[in-house]
Amino acid sequence: MTPLQHFIEAHPRLFVLTGAGCSTDSGIPDYRDRDGQWKRQPPVTYAAFMHEPATRRRYWARSMVGWRRFGNALPNATHRALATLERRGQIELLVTQNVDRLHQRAGSERVLDLHGRLDEVRCMNCAWRLGRHAFQHMLVARNPAWAQLDATDAPDGDADLDGYDFSQFHVPPCPHCGGIAKPDVVFFGEAVPRERVEAAAQAWQAADAVLVVGSSLMVYSGYRFVAAAAQAGKPVAAVTLGRTRADALLALKVDAPCHEALAFLHEPA
Numbered sequence: 669m670t671p672l673q674h675f676i677e678a679h680p681r682l683f684v685l686t687g688a689g690c691s692t693d694s695g696i697p698d699y700r701d702r703d704g705q706w707k708r709q710p711p712v713t714y715a716a717f718m719h720e721p722a723t724r725r726r727y728w729a730r731s732m733v734g735w736r737r738f739g740n741a742l743p744n745a746t747h748r749a750l751a752t753l754e755r756r757g758q759i760e761l762l763v764t765q766n767v768d769r770l771h772q773r774a775g776s777e778r779v780l781d782l783h784g785r786l787d788e789v790r791c792m793n794c795a796w797r798l799g800r801h802a803f804q805h806m807l808v809a810r811n812p813a814w815a816q817l818d819a820t821d822a823p824d825g826d827a828d829l830d831g832y833d834f835s836q837f838h839v840p841p842c843p844h845c846g847g848i849a850k851p852d853v854v855f856f857g858e859a860v861p862r863e864r865v866e867a868a869a870q871a872w873q874a875a876d877a878v879l880v881v882g883s884s885l886m887v888y889s890g891y892r893f894v895a896a897a898a899q900a901g902k903p904v905a906a907v908t909l910g911r912t913r914a915d916a917l918l919a920l921k922v923d924a925p926c927h928e929a930l931a932f933l934h935e936p937a
């Protein structure tokens with residue numbers, strides 16, 4: 669039995685926090701290297717998206733290209749292992765920093781999308797919402813010349829589309845009020861909605877221990893739950909490649925690919 673298996677057996681109710689490392693096997697790149705440093709240009713900030721039309725054109729042009737693969741990504745063995753853990757009754761709540769909905773597609777139900785979901789678009793001025801697949805049709809209809817472009821995938825459904833003049837890219841406004849259409853995700857520099865923070869805080873308090881999977885915890889929104897739980901005396905285990913911001917707080921650290929560390933939860937196909 670591995671130390672992680674012991675940890676999970678010893679703590680029947682887990683607060684699970686997941687990050688980008690869960691989804692890399694599904695072909696979705698992550699932002700950070702083993703040292704927790706940016707691998708690439710930091711993502712678009714909330715302020716830039718809301719205040720700069722040029723930033724929105726560039727964002728949606730890249731997203732239109734990146735969505736083709738991101739929108740079709742499938743859950744992998746790590747998502748399935750965590751869904752198995754939930755079926756065993758061991759998950760109080762799974763809080764994910766990912767916006768890809770792959771935990772849900774693998775069968776997990778007790779999931780909180782801390783940073784929202786990329787498969788929905790909403791108006792920042794009224795209650796209009798639309799599925800991202802339908803919004804893709806609106807983007808393609810207005811920008812047919814861009815539809816054939818291809819580029820390397822970047823995190824969060826982005827694509828490395830560079831060297832293009834985005835000034836002619838047309839971003840559809842909200843069909844009801846003309847407002848700004850934004851993916852229903854929390855951008856960098858944007859606050860996580862309070863009810864999500866409260867739901868996560870209640871869940872770690874009800875749990876016996878914390879299990880971090882595939883996150884370096886460099887983003888404060890996730891780190892704060894781990895830090896608070898550790899301070900309250902809850903043991904924390906982390907499965908991730910490389911350094912985490914919470915290394916000093918960990919009862920157990922497993923520096924291995926997520927699917928390998930969780931292999932004992934894999935069910936025969």
Ligand SMILES: [Zn+2]
Pocket residue numbers: 791792793794795796842843844845846847
């Ligand atoms: Zn609107």
